[in-house]
Amino acid sequence: MGMKILNVDDEFDMEMLITQRFRKQIREKQFEFIFAHNGLEALEKLDENRDIALILSDINMPEMDGLTFLSMLNERGDPALKAVMVSAYGDMDNIRVAMNRGAYDFITKPINFEDLEITINKTIEHITMLKLFQKERDQLIAIKNDLSIAKEIQQSMLPKESPPFPDRLDIDLHAFLEPAKVVGGDLFDYFLLDENRLFFIIGDVSDKGIPAALFMAITKAIFKSHFLSPTCGSITDEVRQVNAFLCADNSSFMFVTAFLGIIDLKTGVVEYVDAGHEPPLIRRKDGTVETLKKHGGLALAIEGTFPYTTQVMQLSHGDTFFLYTDGATDANNSQKERYGLARLREHLEALTGEETPKQINDKLLVDLKEFIGTEDQFDDITVLTIHYKS
The missing domain is CATH 3.60.40.10 (PPM-type phosphatase domain)
Structure with a gap:
């Protein structure tokens, strides 16, 4: 199964550019991109695709901007869901706000797609590590629960x-x-x-x-x-x-x-x-x-x-x-x-x-x-x- 990536951007040609740039990864099912054009549409896509793990989001968008979307994203409480924010070069005020609201990383426009690929891969490594940690944590909790039951059984004997x-x-x-x-x-x-x-x-x-x-x-x-x-x-x-x-x-x-x-x-x-x-x-x-x-x-x-x-x-x-x-x-x-x-x-x-x-x-x-x-x-x-x- 490929990594599901949600791209949120009101520029419609971004869908074509990303699809073309990552066509090899898409063909080999390493990546699966889902596209939305504002924060409201992105929230709907997240509800439809619960296994999305990485979000690339523009900051300046109509209906719901990227910063508001990021705040809504944080309310979902999924530590393994990571957002990389996209903003104009020099827009450090919005980038600073985004990082303070929990963005994992950022890239600037015009997008350097080599830099974007490096950022995506780095973020995926971090997400994979978090999921592995969560899996091991869940296993430890299950073992702890089993041990607790075993203790009760042993003491009852x-x-x-x-x-x-x-x-x-x-x-x-x-x-x-x-x-x-x-x-x-x-x-x-x-x-x-x-x-x-x-x-x-x-x-x-x-x-x-x-x-x-x-x-x-x-x-x-x-x-x-x-x-x-x-x-x-x-x-x-x-x-x-x-x-x-x-x-x-x-x-x-x-x-x-x-x-x-x-x-x-x-x-x-x-x-x-x-x-x-x-x-x-x-x-x-x-x-x-x-x-x-x-x-x-x-x-x-x-x-x-x-x-x-x-x-x-x-x-x-x-x-x-x-x-x-x-x-x-x-x-x-x-x-x-x-x-x-x-x-x-x-x-x-x-x-x-x-x-x-x-x-x-x-x-x-x-x-x-x-x-x-x-x-x-x-x-x-x-x-x-x-x-x-x-």
């Missing part, structure tokens, strides 16, 4: 009620996910398997942004599907099946570290699988803080036949189980210091024992943001805090 089980006297928990980008690759979930068993999981996908968010959604959904299934087997059976599923056709070579388990709410026994995740912390009722000993375990989606095994730990009434992703410990401040595991321990040690999991997490998130300060958050931060109530 995560448990949000606090406390989640308000009628229970034996358990309280809270979690948050603070993505480094609009969407994140961390995950958490928890739900009751029956009256006395609570399933929980926290995980961290190896990437960030949209790819990680998609992998996170798949991982979370498949775990929930397996553990809520009527045919759900042992923890190790289900984890091995989920791992095999995530490994299949994993062309992106992404993986997920995870810590998941089931708490027996009658006894406080926690049967868990550590799939290469950060070691959780336990704040005992007496205020002491322990780091759960690591027993190995490979991240999910790396080796489809990895023989995951379970470990067992004991929670007592009044204990708080604290799980996190490495976005918390690896957070950096402006001095390039890490937040670190020691600060997490100090956060738990400083508690009175009366705080709810939500209060613990809210205070931690404030502390993390103050620590990070003006630095960019480079990794997703997720925390899951479980309180086995007295």
